[in-house]
Amino acid sequence: MKKILKTIKEIIEELFLSAFFKAGFAAAVIVILFCAACLCYYMTAVKKSDSLVYQGESLAEADLPEDFYEEIASRFKDRSGETYKDYKMTEGIGISFYGDSGIVGESSGGYTMPSLLSLNFLDRYIYIMGNEGEIPEIVAARQGGAPMYAKPFTIPSETEPAEVKLYNEYAQNIVPILTNSGGLNPCTIEGIEGTISVGEDGKTYFTRTEPGEALSVLQDSQVTTRAMENRRGDIVVVFFQDLPEGYSSQQYVDILLKMRSYQRLLVNQKCFYVIGPVLNNDSESSAELEDLLEENFGAYFINARDYLCNEAAEKYNITIRDEEDINDMANGKVCSVFLNRDGNLNLYGIYAIADFLTERLNENDKNLLKIETAYNE
Numbered sequence: 001m002k003k004i005l006k007t008i009k010e011i012i013e014e015l016f017l018s019a020f021f022k023a024g025f026a027a028a029v030i031v032i033l034f035c036a037a038c039l040c041y042y043m044t045a046v047k048k049s050d051s052l053v054y055q056g057e058s059l060a061e062a063d064l065p066e067d068f069y070e071e072i073a074s075r076f077k078d079r080s081g082e083t084y085k086d087y088k089m090t091e092g093i094g095i096s097f098y099g100d101s102g103i104v105g106e107s108s109g110g111y112t113m114p115s116l117l118s119l120n121f122l123d124r125y126i127y128i129m130g131n132e133g134e135i136p137e138i139v140a141a142r143q144g145g146a147p148m149y150a151k152p153f154t155i156p157s158e159t160e161p162a163e164v165k166l167y168n169e170y171a172q173n174i175v176p177i178l179t180n181s182g183g184l185n186p187c188t189i190e191g192i193e194g195t196i197s198v199g200e201d202g203k204t205y206f207t208r209t210e211p212g213e214a215l216s217v218l219q220d221s222q223v224t225t226r227a228m229e230n231r232r233g234d235i236v237v238v239f240f241q242d243l244p245e246g247y248s249s250q251q252y253v254d255i256l257l258k259m260r261s262y263q264r265l266l267v268n269q270k271c272f273y274v275i276g277p278v279l280n281n282d283s284e285s286s287a288e289l290e291d292l293l294e295e296n297f298g299a300y301f302i303n304a305r306d307y308l309c310n311e312a313a314e315k316y317n318i319t320i321r322d323e324e325d326i327n328d329m330a331n332g333k334v335c336s337v338f339l340n341r342d343g344n345l346n347l348y349g350i351y352a353i354a355d356f357l358t359e360r361l362n363e364n365d366k367n368l369l370k371i372e373t374a375y376n377e
Helices: 002-017 019-049 068-073 113-118 136-143 226-230 249-262 287-300 304-309 311-315 323-330 347-364 366-370
Strands: 088-091 095-099 126-128 148-150 153-155 166-168 187-189 192-198 204-208 215-217 221-224 235-239 272-275 374-376
Touching (some): 113 126, 136 166, 136 226, 136 249, 235 249, 249 272, 272 287, 272 347, 304 347
Parallel strands (some): 095 126
Antiparallel strands (some): 148 166, 187 221, 192 204
């Protein structure tokens, strides 16, 4: 038995010392190390793709800490749709944002353009007056540029919902999005204050705030929104990430001009900013709209698409390495560095535009922004 064990030991020793085993063992080690490296690279890539650092080298996570949003949220009077409240300015001026998901943070992890802008204007009251999926006419209805009207109905004496059909001057039926009711409620119809809501049946309702005498609204009546009362003296910023489907450039600009005409413009101050759409277009396809915006709004037009394709990457030391991104930027199309996986603006895109807007606000309305803000409820 001892001889057998000795023989087996000698065979194993010879095997370990053989060139064949050494080569095989080395190959196995290399394969294991290669797999480990691939796994490490994959995990790092996944982590980077979900982080801010991956998309730019100068905007590090340290610059935008985890509690960043909570800190700046306190600078708003109230951002939520359920308890939204704004104030009538007696001195100074607020900034109201109208638009779609580009201003409500749906695409940038909750970091909204208004919140980022507030870092540069700590003494301003800044309001979010839009909702994801909203269209220009609905925005203009809330703001007052293209007001909405209630068709004849009866307002009950008690605080119970009454169905009301709303429309605007474009003969469109309006069913407002109420994710954020900023600037809409409370509103008034024929002098009676109440709130507009949308029921589970998809119908629109008006509920008076306090009981009183029943009123039959016998003819179409304009709805006066809270924004029309309290936010008419604000600096206004309108931003749609993408020109909504079915709109021509001229139609969109016409709606914006109605909004600007309604806003109470101060002497020698236009106070109405339009940020150009940035998604799904390049320098050629967006030329008509951007020319119209430039012609009508001048220094109050923010060409965000052009900015993200040119100055922004250099300003924030963002290195573009991907060939597709380089080609997109060369053709004036916003590249993936500034977009999330869904193709909407990410935090970097929102941050860069907010920074650009800050520069324009200081250039155009610096004196207004110096005035200390006072307000009444």
